Amino acid sequence: MxxxxxxxxxxxxxxxxxxxxxxxxxxxxxxxxxxxxxxxxxxxxxxxxxxxxxxxxxxxxxxxxxxxxxxxxxxxxxxxxxxxxxxxxxxxxxxxxxxxxxxxxxxxxxxxxxxxxxxxxxxxxxxxxxxxxxxxxxxxxxxxxxxxxxxSLLIMQGLLSVLAIGGAAIGARTLVIRSLRPLNRVAGIAQQVSRLPLDRGEVALAVRVAPADADPSSEVGRVGQAINHMLANVDGALAARQASEMKVRQFVADASHELRNPLASIRGYAELTRRGRDELPPDAAYAMTRVESEAARMSKLVEDLLLLARLDSGPDMQVRPIDLAPLVIDAVSDARAAGPDHQWALELPDEPVVALGEPNRVLQVLTNLLANARNHTPEGTRVEVGLGHAADGRALITVTDDGPGIPDSLQASVFERFTRADSSRARSLNGTPVTSTGLGLAIVAAVVEAHHGEVRVESRPGRTRFSVFLPAVTAS
The missing domain is CATH 3.30.450 (Beta-Lactamase)
Incomplete structure (x- = not known):
């Protein structure tokens, strides 16, 4: 123009x-x-x-x-x-x-x-x-x-031409901006939806393109109408997914709760029978030992599933300011006792690191990370736990080992449920590979997310680091 x-x-x-x-x-x-x-x-x-x-x-x-x-x-x-x-x-x-x-x-x-x-x-x-x-x-x-x-005429015509072109440019710009306003509003709705965490949790797509911007008599209106139809379909699909996930979570929670007592009974009877080892044939005594160990492993799996179900349903965290140093010391001490064949190191700052959290859950995060390092690295591996503040001011806990590292194919899904490393990478105990439920790191991610924190992993052969970021409390 x-x-x-x-x-x-x-x-x-x-x-x-x-x-x-x-x-x-x-x-x-x-x-x-x-x-x-x-x-x-x-x-x-x-x-x-x-x-x-x-x-x-x-x-x-x-x-x-x-x-x-x-x-x-x-x-x-x-x-x-x-x-x-x-x-x-x-x-x-x-x-x-x-x-x-x-x-x-x-x-x-x-x-x-x-x-x-x-x-x-x-x-x-x-x-x-x-x-x-x-x-x-x-x-x-x-x-x-x-x-x-x-x-004089050319100068006057030049000035008038400049004014006419400038006026036309301003008018065209105003017209374009005015005509693009509905499209910008439609784009804003699309951007708002794109920022929603559609991959997890309960999502309600309440946003829609305004009726004035969804008038099918114009090109922009037809785009807005199509976006509204798409959002309605996506909203229905998300609602169906949410209902299905809720049923699965409820089933897992109910099943886990109902399995706790039978498993406790199995463990009790197996232990009681094992005490009479002298009266049992060797094969029966070994079988009772295996029943007891498998029941214990099953109980741990059930407890983990029940915890994840509770976290998914909206955890009620009793967060308060906590000093992370004592929790880190306790977790490393427990890990040293459970894995004496590893080298354990601890690096603490001179100043206290205070974060908002629930002590038992934060301790569970540390325990799971250290157990993961212990179970998936060979004997003699050095595991170092660090505590401090990140560049953005958040509390930072790091767990670093010099083991073989996590395969690239697993790093993207390492915090997903039932993700297991290759059996060739599992540590052996008395010749028997130490197996995991594949829920430890999933619990870490769920607990950290419930604290409004973040967990990251960086891994390559010879170095793996897990970093946990938690909201920090500034000392007054």
Whole structure:
């Protein structure tokens, strides 16, 4: 639009300037013919062609030049202000003769005088000796006023064109902004939905494109209407997913709760039977030992599932400011006792690190991370636990080991439930691989998220680090 306005302004300005120039040249040519006629008919005494310049109506700057057909300058005069006259510059006379003016009106540029329209005619003159001379008489009318008028016109047209183009640009920008407002609102709804955590938790897509922006009579309205249909379908799918997940969680919670007592009974009876080992055959005694250990493992799995179900349903955390140093010390001490074949190190800051959390749950996070390092690294692995503050001010707990690392294929899903490492990477205890439920790190992620924190993992062969970020409490 702006380009069209600019093109139109240029074309109109050019056409207007050209038409004005032609009109002004026509007026000058009329004046030239008038002046030539006056000079031709009203020559001064003795046939002096310059006498006609003194007649009223002559334009200031009009000149008369007379020279022979052989090029000898005989006479020239320029009309000044009032009845003043002056001679043409010699270089202007030479330039005038070089142009060879004819009876047809032409334009010339003369040094010291400027632009002129000139015309000539031949006349017989009588010199001082009484001899006749065939002379060429050239009359010229200045174009200074024409040039001045055209320059003023072009400047004015340029200013008007700039104003027109600027106004068109502002108008076009305003029109585009106004026409894009509904589209921007539709885009805002899409961005708002894109920021929702659709992959987890209970999600309610209550946002919709406003009815005014979903009018099918316009292109933007049809887009808004399509987005509303899409959001309605997604909302229904999310509601169905949420209902299904709630049923699964409720089932897991109920099943875990109901399994606790039978498993406790199995463990109790197995332990009671094992105490009478002397009265049992060796195979039966070994079987009772296996029943007891598997029941214990099953109980741990049930407890983990029940905890995750509770966390999913919206944990009621009793958070308070806690000093993390004692919890870290206790967790490392327990890990050293459970894994004496590993090297355990602890790095604590001089100042206390206070975070908002529930002590038992934070301790569980530390216990699970240390158990993960113990179970999935070989004997002699160094495990270092660090405590401090992150760059953003949050409390930071790190667990770093120099074990074989986590495979790249598992790092993206390491905090998902029932994610297990390759059996070849599991630590052995008395020749038997130590197996895990695959829920330890999932519990870590769920507990940390319930504390409004964050857990990250960075791993490569020879170095694995888990980083736990918790909201810190600034010391008053």
């Amino acid at each position: 702006v380009a069209l306005v600019a093109l139109a302004a240029v074309l109109l300005s050019g056409a207007s300037a050209l038409a004005t120039r032609q009109l002004l040249l026509h007026n000058v040519d009329t004046q030239l013919q008038y002046s030539t006629s006056r000079i031709r008919n009203d020559s001064g005494p003795g046939g002096d062609p310059g006498g006609g310049l003194f007649q009223p109506g002559q334009v200031i700057g009009t000149f008369v030049a007379v020279y022979t057909t052989s090029g000898q300058a005989l006479f020239n005069v320029v009309q000044g202000d009032g009845r003043q006259q002056y001679r043409m510059p010699a270089v202007a006379v030479s330039e005038l003769y070089a142009t060879q003016p004819t009876s047809d009106i032409t334009s010339v540029t003369l040094t010291g005088l400027g632009h002129y329209r000139v015309v000539s005619y031949t006349r017989t003159l009588v010199d001082q000796n009484g001899d006749t001379i065939q002379a060429v008489i050239v009359t010229g009318v200045p174009l200074a006023q024409v040039d001045h008028t055209l320059v």
